[in-house]
Amino acid sequence: MDVVVTYLRGLVPGRRALFALAIGAVCGWLAALAGMPLPWMLGPMIGNTLAAVLALPVRGPDRLRPLVIPVIGVMLGSAMSPEMFGAAGRYAASFALLLPFLGLTALVSYAVYRRLGRYDPVTAFFSAMPGGLNDMLILGGAAGGNEKRIALAHAARVLLVILFVVLFYGYALDVTSDEVSRGTAATALAPLDWLLLGAAAVAGVPLGKLMRMPAPQIVGPMLLSGAMHVTGLVTVAPPGFLIVVAQVVIGTVIGCRFLGTTARQIGRDLSLGAVSSLAMIAVAVGFATALTALTGIPLSLSFLGYSPGGLTEMSLLALAMGQDVAYVSVLHLVRIMLVIFAAQPVFRLTRPRSGRPAQSGAKPPRSGS
Structure with a gap:
């Protein structure tokens, strides 16, 4: 009993961590009001990055991070459904081009x-992968990459892709990009839903480790949750407030990693993220144009399917534009899963050619510091 009490006390954030979480919550709320994509993650990340650069008394709640990452995995798994797999067969050409698209996109980036x-090769590799911010940050950090730079690379990609799509098509969003839209009201969940979703989060992590999956903290819960949703055991997403809490914690942790970093360093990394994002968008436009020529799928739909943004944001854009949301969701879900499962094996295959072994806690090169 004493061991449990000591462990729980160790999870309670200190004053600096609580201050950082407060900054994260306020910035997430403001970002949601402003309609920013991924507001509850990018808002806290931006707010605490500024706090870190200004040397405010903040510290990341690192001990809470392993507890909330499985929530994100369960959320991703809740996007799976039998209808999505049924619709996937109608878009064989889209999936056939997906692998070469991902390969070329990652290579250019x-x-x-x-x-x-x-x-350094590790940081460049995981910054370039067209996957999600969370999973690439976990995989890249575990491989010895610079987490600050990986986080900035993917944050810049999400923001710039959303901006490009809205400006290019001239559409205004009719719906909020708030990630709570991926969740469910707590009162709408039956006791069995709470039990099964909780089991996916808790049991998914050791299952992922047992099966030696990449990023087991997120992939294990994602697969268990996905299996439950595909089979119909659960039909709802995790509670929206838990998704918000998870993202505030993760965004706060990411932002606080910039303690001791100058604004000039951050500006340089964001500039590189902009160049990389524009290159990825150019590749997406090329593949979308080819797919449209081959299949007759509207360019607006094919581009949303191939655009290197987030699953939630691209699905919401599809909804706002009156496009096929199921098609966009399936394509992005498959993209994320392919990148998650392929990133580590591909990284291991290519590492001998780089001539540099991965080292835990690798530092950025001096030229960029």
Whole structure:
């Protein structure tokens, strides 16, 4: 009993961590009001990055991070449904082009970070992967990459892709990009829903480790949750407030990693993220145009399917534009899963060619510091 009490006390954030979480919550709320994509993650990240640069008394709630990452995995799994798999067969050409698209996108982006930015190979690799911010941050950090730069790379990608899509098509969003839309009101969950979703979060992590999955903290819960939703055991997403809490914690942790970093360093990394994002968008436009020519799928739909943004944001844009939301959701869900499962094996295959072993806690090169 004493061991449990000591463990729980160790999870309670200190004053600096509580201050950082307060900044994160306020900035997340403001970002949601402003209609920012991924507001409850990017808002806290931006707010605490500024607090870190200004040397305010903040510290990341690092001990809470392992507790909330499985919530994100369960949320991703809740996007799976039998209808999505049924619709997937109608878009065989889209899936056939997905692998070469991902390969070329990652290669172009890697060249930007490695050659132009002079990032170390590990950081450049995981910054270039067109996956989600959370999973690439987990995988890249575990491989020894610079988490600050990986986080900035993917944050810049999400923001710039959303901006490009809205400006290019001239559409205003009719719906909020708030991630709570991926969740469910707590009162709408039956006791069995709470039990099953909680089991996916708790049991998914050791299952992922047992099966030696990449990023087991997120992939294990994602697969268990996905299986439950596909089979119909659960039909709801996790509670929206838990998704918000998870993102505030993760965004706060990311932002506080910039303690001791100058505004000039952050500006340089964001500039590289902009160049990389524009290169990825150019590749997406090329593949979307080819797909439209081959299949007759509208360019507006094919581009949303291939655009290197987030699953939630692209699905919401599809909804706002009156496009096929199921098609966009399926394509992005498959993209995320392919990147999550392929990133580590591909990284291991390519590492011998780089001539540099991965080291835990790798530091950025001096030229970018």
